[in-house]
Amino acid sequence: MRVHITDLRAGDRLSEDIFNSFGLHVLSKGAILNEKEISRMYQHQIDYIEIERRAGIMQASDGEAADADPAFASYNPLxxxxxxxxxxxxxxxxxxxxxxxxxxxxxxxxxxxxxxxxxxxxxxxxxxxxxxxxxxxxxxxxxxxxxxxxxxxxxxxxxxxxxxxxxxxxxxxxxxxxxxxxxxxxxxxxxxxxxxxxxxxxxxxxxxxxxxxxxxxxxxxxxxxxxxxxxxxxxxxxxxxxxxxxxxxxxxxxxxxxxxxxxxxxxxxxxxxxxxxxxxxxxxxxxxxxxxxxxxxxxxIPNFIGKSVELSTGESGTIVMTHPNDFFRPLVKVGEQFIDLSAHRNKEIKQVFM
CATH class of the missing domain: 1.10.3210.10 (Hypothetical protein af1432)
Structure with a gap:
């Protein structure tokens, strides 16, 4: 069943592999979700995923889950x-x-x-x-x-x-x-x-x-x-x-x-x-x-994934992935090119945007 990330619950099981918008693998089919995995999907800005049907769940007319868990609300306008x-x-x-x-x-x-x-x-x-x-x-x-x-x-x-x-x-x-x-x-x-x-x-x-x-x-x-x-x-x-x-x-x-x-x-x-x-x-x-x-x-650090950035070279891009051993020099996508800042030491992030 297809649900929005805000409807996820701890204990849900993925029925498909999850990839972010850049094609990077995030989680595998069959993974049982907990707080950490749900947080990862927020960080990768994933909107909808497929999970195995929950026992006793009802479907809305558009096929999406009808009951939303408020514990995982999306950005709150309040x-x-x-x-x-x-x-x-x-x-x-x-x-x-x-x-x-x-x-x-x-x-x-x-x-x-x-x-x-x-x-x-x-x-x-x-x-x-x-x-x-x-x-x-x-x-x-x-x-x-x-x-x-x-x-x-x-x-x-x-x-x-x-x-x-x-x-x-x-x-x-x-x-x-x-x-x-x-x-x-x-x-x-x-x-x-x-x-x-x-x-x-x-x-x-x-x-x-x-x-x-x-x-x-x-x-x-x-x-x-x-x-x-x-x-x-x-x-x-x-x-x-x-x-x-x-x-x-x-x-x-x-x-x-x-x-x-x-x-x-x-x-x-x-x-x-x-x-x-x-x-x-x-x-x-x-x-x-x-x-x-x-x-x-x-x-x-994981919260920076998906954020827009300006590099010291004036180039604009998006943070795609962070390095576990070099937190502050992530992988950035500029146009169709991927720039690994841990390898390109002559470039660095000047500013992060929404």
Whole structure:
């Protein structure tokens, strides 16, 4: 029976081999699908497949399956307005934290939880970032992005659903201490003075005090305090190293660095998502937790399959396949030609598009 990918369920069995639009083999006939295989088909942008008939399934008049499993919904058009609502909610949280010195659990839930509920069915995080990233409201948009990425990282690490939601919340609130930093410093278009930079570096402690006095979960407050600590001890405010940094803070640190590097700032243009992943990989050998960073990279890389790219040579193409041993130099189709960037070292990806 022919079904759309959004109707797939764990346990379905393929009745035909699956190939992507470039003719590359993805899965074999007879394969029993689980979450991983279904995710692969999303990543290869496959729309319809043939599976063996399920017991008791009814057919719609057009021959396609009549019952859709909402757990595997395709891109949700509500995500964009929910994202903007969460950004506006973050701004309100910051304002209230400045005025009252605390935040309220119900405000956090109202702002961020609807977005979390809709993240569960979304697998293509790269498309989400490309779609939702803009130049507006950096501080608040950054909070939402870090919450989103922290949620996914925790899930990819195998944390429980409850812990995953906590990680998302920690990411969402990690910068709340910036409410006490003057906007003239936060949005300064030129280089900060030493005094201004020292003031910026106070925001983890400001955030810790606000969250410690607001929430019953000490890990969320610690994530705010420690998200600028680094594995090599060169972070702040306390110069912690390795295992002295809370696991939640290590997740938020990876999400924080990635979001900051891909975002537009008043003093810097946003940078390409794939290039930043490569820089994150380099940081995993000194500043960021290697297990968390490599897990993040391994799960992000397949999302680039099917994305349009501009090469350093000015050529435009599409990522067809990624290399397990050279994540950042994939196989790209340019016109009718396939270019293996792992072999053509004089070319590289300049920018990734939807």
């Amino acid at each position: 995500l964009r307005p929910l994202y903007h609502d969460a950004v506006a909610g973050a701004e309100q949280l910051f304002t209230r934290a400045l005025e009252e010195g605390r935040i309220y659990e119900e405000d956090v839930k109202e702002s961020f939880q609807p977005l979390v509920d809709n993240f569960r069915a979304e697998r293509d995080v790269v498309s989400l970032l490309l779609m939702l990233n803009s130049q507006d409201d950096y501080t608040y948009q950054h909070s939402v992005q870090v919450g989103m990425l922290s949620y996914y990282i925790a899930r990819w690490l195998g944390w429980s659903e409850e812990e995953t939601i906590r990680a998302g919340k920690a990411g969402f609130l990690h910068d709340v201490g910036k409410c006490k930093i003057a906007e003239t410093i936060l949005n300064k278009p030129s280089r900060l003075t030493d005094e201004e930079y020292d003031e910026i570096k106070n925001h983890p402690e400001y955030g810790y005090e606000i969250l410690k006095n607001s929430l019953e979960d000490p890990a969320i407050a610690l994530a705010a305090l420690q998200h600028h600590e680094r594995m090599d001890g060169k972070g702040y405010p306390n110069g912690l190293t390795g295992d002295k940094i809370h696991p939640m803070a290590k997740i938020v640190a990876v999400a924080d660095v990635y979001s900051a590097m891909i975002s537009s700032r008043v003093y810097r243009e946003k940078r390409d998502l794939l290039q930043v992943l490569r820089e994150l990989y380099d940081l995993s050998f000194s500043e960021l937790d290697p297990d968390i960073t490599h897990t993040f990279i391994r799960h992000m």
